[in-house]
Amino acid sequence: MRPVPSPFRPVDDAARTLARALLDGARTAALGVIDPESGGPMVTRIAVASSQGRVLALISDLAAHSRALASDPRASLLIAGPPAKGDPLTHPRLTLQCRARFEQDGRDSLRGTWLNAHPKAAIYVDFNDFRFVSFDILQGYLNGGFGKAYVMTRDDVFG
C-alpha cells in the first residue's frame, strides 16, 4: 500500500461540539479488546455512561471482554448516535482509544451514575459478577460523515 496524504481536518469547535454530543448521548458502544487467546482484536457491544469526564461501563465477569480487559487494558470504543434512517456511513461516529481501569472504590457513586443512565440495570447492578470499568481516553477519531474526519485529544472530547 502506497503512502497517502492525511485524511484529517483541523479540529474546530463544531467538531468538538459534535464529539461531545455523541459521548453525552451514548448508552451503548462497540468495545474492541485484545482477545487473550488469539492476540487479535475482538468487538462486542456494551452499555456505557458518560459522566464528569469519564466513560463508564458495567461488565460481567462472564463476558469474554471482561477477561480480555483484565489481561490487557488497551481498548477502543466506537460510539454512534441513536438509530437513524439513511446511510449509516454518513452518520457521525466517534472512535475512542482508551485504557480500561477496573474500579475498586466509590461503588455507591458509580452505581448512582449508572442507574441514572440505565434505570433498568437495577435488576442486575448488584449481581456479584458485575464490575465497573472506567475508560481513560488517550485519543479520539471523529468521523462526521464522508470526508469529515478529525483526530482529537481527550480535552477536545471532554472540554
Next chain:
Amino acid sequence: MRPVPSPFRPVDDAARTLARALLDGARTAALGVIDPESGGPMVTRIAVASSQGRVLALISDLAAHSRALASDPRASLLIAGPPAKGDPLTHPRLTLQCRARFEQDGRDSLRGTWLNAHPKAAIYVDFNDFRFVSFDILQGYLNGGFGKAYVMTRDDVFG
C-alpha cells in the same frame, strides 16, 4: 478475577437461523483491528455485504483500518440488526473473528455484489484508493440477548 462457568449454550437451529439472518441483513459492521502504532485494538464503522459464504467490505487506503489490516490481517466484526427501539443490550448481535484478505482478482464480480447491496456506492466504487477485502470467518459469538450466548463455527454461520 476468579474462574467462571461457561456462559455459552449449545448451538441449535434457532441460533443458526438468527446468526444467518443477522449476516444476510448486515449493511454495516463495527470493525476491530490491531492499530499498528499502539498494538492495541481500534474499532471503526465500515460498510459490509454478505454473499455466497463471504463477508465483503470496500475500504479506502485513506482509512486507518486499511493500513492496520495491511499490517495485521486479524479482524473482528460486530454485526447487529437494523436500528430498533428498546434496550440495545437485549437486541441480537454477532461477533465474527476473522482474517482479512485484500482481493486481487475478480473485481467485476465483487463490484456487482457490492453495488447490489450498496447502490449509492456507485459514486466511489471505482475510486483509485478503494479496495475490496474479504473476511474469512474463524469463529462466531452470537448474543441473542441477556443470557443467550453461543459459540459458533463458520458452518453454523454460513450453513
